[in-house]
Amino acid sequence: xxxxxxxxxxxxxxxxFGVCGCGKSTVGKILATRLESPFLEGDAFHPETNIQxxxxxxxxxxxxxxxxxxxxxxxxxxxxxxxxxxxxACSALKRYYRDQLIEAAQMPILFFYxxxxxxxxxxxxxxxxxxxxxxxxxxxxxxxxxxxDLDERVITCSINQTPEQIAEDALAALKKPxxx
Numbered sequence: 001x002x003x004x005x006x007x008x009x010x011x012x013x014x015x016x017f018g019v020c021g022c023g024k025s026t027v028g029k030i031l032a033t034r035l036e037s038p039f040l041e042g043d044a045f046h047p048e049t050n051i052q053x054x055x056x057x058x059x060x061x062x063x064x065x066x067x068x069x070x071x072x073x074x075x076x077x078x079x080x081x082x083x084x085x086x087x088x089a090c091s092a093l094k095r096y097y098r099d100q101l102i103e104a105a106q107m108p109i110l111f112f113y114x115x116x117x118x119x120x121x122x123x124x125x126x127x128x129x130x131x132x133x134x135x136x137x138x139x140x141x142x143x144x145x146x147x148x149d150l151d152e153r154v155i156t157c158s159i160n161q162t163p164e165q166i167a168e169d170a171l172a173a174l175k176k177p178x179x180x
């Protein structure tokens with residue numbers, strides 16, 4: 001059980017975001033384990049039609065993403081209200097998508113942006129065998145990506161370190177106050 005001094009003593013929805021292959025799920029699972037909190041895999045909230053498109057190397061449109069973002073945002077809000085803290089992994093490439101998640105969750109979200117070079121991420125994607133997202137869609141992910149604005153509740157983390165180090169940085173950042 002977490003203590004009153006732990007970051008989970010307050011209600012906090014957290015989304016780990018970035019392009020495909022940056023380590024969202026890996027970092028999110030580590031962080032959720034350390035915080036003893038639920039972890040939501042954003043990909044699990046995609047309708048089957050979205051997964052079929054991505055598997056076929058077809059980028060998703062904004063229209064494709066709306067039901068996915070609404071489903072994930074609602075689940076994130078519900079879980080956070082019930083558990084105090086919940087971690088989710090979601091590409092959330094555009095500010096509009098991040099805003100959609102906040103609206104669906106009906107609460108502020110703290111975002112951790114996993115930032116890295118296209119070359120490093122392509123290398124990591126080529127090495128993984130357990131994911132439907134092909135390396136061929138990486139270019140479209142970077143084309144869609146909107147770096148966070150200064151007025152967003154976002155902490156940027158470089159992926160030029162291990163997932164464990166990124167999770168440690170995220171834990172340290174959670175101890176600092178963040179405006180809603």
